[in-house]
Amino acid sequence: MIVPGLLDALLLAAMAAFGAGAVLGFASKRAAYLLGVVGSSVGAALSLIVLTSGASASVDLWQLTSTSFAQLQLSPFNSYFLLVSSLVWLGTCLYSMRYDDDYPASLSSLMLLTVLSMVVVLASGDGFTFLIGWESMTIASFFMILEGKGDREGVRNAAYLFLAFGEGSTVFIMLAFSGLFSLDGTFNFLGQGSAALAGPLGSWVFVTALIGFGLKMGLAPFHMSEWLPIAHSSAPSNASAILSSTLTLMGVYGLITVISHLGAYELWWGWLALAVGGTSALLGALFSAVSEHSKGLPAYSTIENNGMIVVAIGSYIVASYYGLTLLADFALVAALFHSLAHSLSKASLFLVNGWMSKLRGTFDLSSPNQVPGAGGRSVGVAGGFTVLSLAAVPPLAGFVSEWMILEVLFQSFRFGDLTSQIVGTLVGAVVALAAGVMVVTMTKAYGFGILRPRGKGPAGTGVEGGPASWSFAYFSALIVGTGVAAPAVFLLASDALSRTLGANPFGMFVTGLLGVPSPFVILSGSPFGGFSPTFTAIAFVLVLVCVAFAAGAFRTRPLRLGVAARRTEGWFAGRASPDERTEAYNSFAYSTPIRIMLRFLFRTKESVVNVGSVQRTVVESPEEYIVDLEVLDVFKRFYDVLARWSTWLSAVVSRKAMPGKLGLYLIYIMAAFIFVIIYVLLTLG
């Protein structure tokens, strides 16, 4: 039994902790992050209680209109997202205690303020509170990005770009909310039990919500101005982790929330979501693969993963349209689980890459990695599990969720008509391709960004023992744990979650099959495909043990098992060992084949210019080559034109309408005032 009021108290306590941390940050960063850890732990505990018990928290703040309250509500559905976010915040705050020594104190305050705003977003029961949280989240993140290191001009541009797209997103969300408001005339539409919206108004809400939340998630075609990668990679690494994994998660939360309040889905909504998601996934993956920025790469990968989530949501809509409730629910679980898998892995990747970049003194993956690796085992291990999960290697969380999304698309043959079947199949192929490209990307991220030469590292580079080390261990455990024990994650919130979403209990997708006991197999809806991450993990460990046995790992003192392994020098094609300075394969070269093959997409230009006079001699004359390879964004030009037009327009407006005459401004203010009065009188009257 839960003590009445306990949940409300916990919610307020978590928010209070974050708030206090935000204030304290200016005095002591460590104390602020410590409070962040406390707040996240409370948040995680609270959401676990809500998820398992099915109870919900609700705090009314103040009355908005006669029918609407500003309120905080925590249903099992919200708390799932709060749980995922809290897990990320906890690890990030731990990490920050060691990482941001050389950042100003305001960073900790801003980070906790961002986190607090996200709690408000997740817990808001009405549109007003949601927008307050959304706006303060955007603004706090904006200042957080401004703290980024490197080229000042670049960081400032990145921050403003982020702000511009953030505000654009707010505008569309407000438009979507205006539609929801018309449903029953209250703002409390984010809670449970609202009636369903359909018809043209429903389409209006869906499209504006997709644009509004899609902007925050960096979906195509909005990602093409590179705002998300630029902004997320310019911020300090701990801030990047918060932004890229939880800020985009808010977008997922918002989109699913709005969709859950729509009834009688139109088929084309699903197609639109599938198209947008598929495009985002593939483009995100490709751009990620060619990114040479140690934080730009994970940022593009965020777009890919959010694309996959939107694909799952689109499949949910299409399957629901055809009345395939089982498949639809499985798609929804896939979307939710992918959000979890992605958030954890992405936060971890940003933290690991941030740490490595700090060690190497550069964000450039292509620069030779000369920092030896001693004292950084936990970074390497966490990095390994992270990239394996993001590259969808079984049985980690990333594989389970991508497998689920692909299973949904494999079942697009169940869709009711040929067009939908074709759309589903095509999107499936695109998503599979994106997942394949991510293997290349993640290999690159690990091989060139995280893997280090053997040897003793410089003093002070080790993370053993510190909070950062705990954070890496924490993320490794979570990534492995949520993957191997994925069925447990499903069961944990099965009934509570499905009840809020009006779906089948999610636990029904977990069963036993072919001798694997229940509940260790995940079934993709009605008999189609199954996968047991737990037993895959067991098999994997057994194989590893065999390999270790063969390699003579158990020949040491207590065991004395196995045969001696033969050890030889590495083989370098018959040469002496390669010259690390001139012969080291670098990450740029690793992804250049993609740049060259897809030069229509990347607008790759290669040129070799000979500098120096050409002499007519018998053997080749000395020539200088300058390699210049540009990767241009296809859509960037479009946005550049848009930016030029709007600059021109605002210049015209400011010249004609705002010439700086006081009298004119007073007339504007008067006119606005009169307009508001008339509007209020008309609406209330």
Place this chain on the structure above:
Amino acid sequence: MAYSNRVEVRRVEMLEDGVQLASVFKIGDHTYVMLSDTKANKTVLSELPPTLGEEFGPLLKGVDAPAGAHLDMDPGGRVEGYGVFEFPYGPVSFGVPEAGGFKLVTYGERVIKVVPQVNFKKRGVEQASIGRSPQDALILVERSAGNFSASYSTCFLTAVEESLGLEVPSKARWTRAAAVELERIYNHLHVFGRLAEAASQNVAAAQANALKEDVLRLNSKHFGHRYLFGLSVVGGVRRELSKAECKELSNASRVIAREFSELVSYFLSSRIFLDRLQGTAKLAAADALRLGAVGPAARGSGIQWDDRLTYPIEPYEDIYVNMETDSGEDAMARTMVRVNEVESSTVVLREILDRIPGDGARAGAEGHRSRVDLPDDFSFCRVESPSGDLVQVVRLDNEGRVSGLHIRPPSLVNWLPLAKSLQGNVFTDFQFAFESFGLSFADSDR
């Protein structure tokens, strides 16, 4: 000798238009340079002019390089840029068929500069020959590059026999020429097979290899060795072809050529195969001339040079040889030169076999000396080996022993053209570029 009008001794200060450097060699205290005047179809000999000395570096280095250390055939120039690194390829890697290497300067996928690395297989044939009798030295020379052994031995012996003033019977010379043509045919078939293999045209590769095997068996049957070792001796040949044998060989070669032309007709209709060759590894005619390309590599870029026509030793002055050239400048052009040469070599071979004189296989007593007046006491010969112009310069001491030997293998001078042609291509073109030149590390390393 009849071909002395093909040689000109004069002082050259700088390279004129259409003149290609063939070789640089030291005899005694002098360094000479051999040039190919592609316009006048003449071999020009000159003392190394001081104005040109530096640029002949790689050719000189090749001679002096010690065994055991590899030698970079660096085309010069430094490459700078983001992500640029040197990709070490070979000497023991998949794709490089022999012990030889490359340094590919690249930023990934795109080949910006290639530095062939040779000398891994250096055996020092030239040094080891010194002090030996020509007959002993021949055993070393013809093993220098096993698949060019007939060209090597013919080239060496022609120079030696000229030095000794031996009157070699025409039949022996014609027999050697028949061997050289057979060698050309099987080498071209081999190159074609390698190209087909690189394009995963496994049936075509197997067919080409089967035809090559047929030629090797003919070699074995009529000349006593699959790779034509031991056929020639100083002053003649060991084997005398009978009329019946000539007829048999002639007919067999016609069958092989016919089967090959059928194979080629399939090849010309395989888009996959053609796509890999067309436009791959382009070598402009000017570069081919400047960098010293020889053989099918040069003729594929439209350079008109074939030792059988431009430096014809007996019997080539009496035989019609069609010079196969192609102006395509790419791997396809080089392949087509080889393809056409299989056909034309068969024609040449059949004419040789048809008209082979009957004057015996071995020289009798020492004859009179008739030769070009060379500034030092040396003789040289140029033979069109399957991969192009092979140059050997021989000096004998008073006792008739080899006191100086210079070999300028065709593969050695084709490395820089290969490197040049690969610039701007992608990694996957490498195999086609390499095979289309038909280069051999054993040949260039000697």
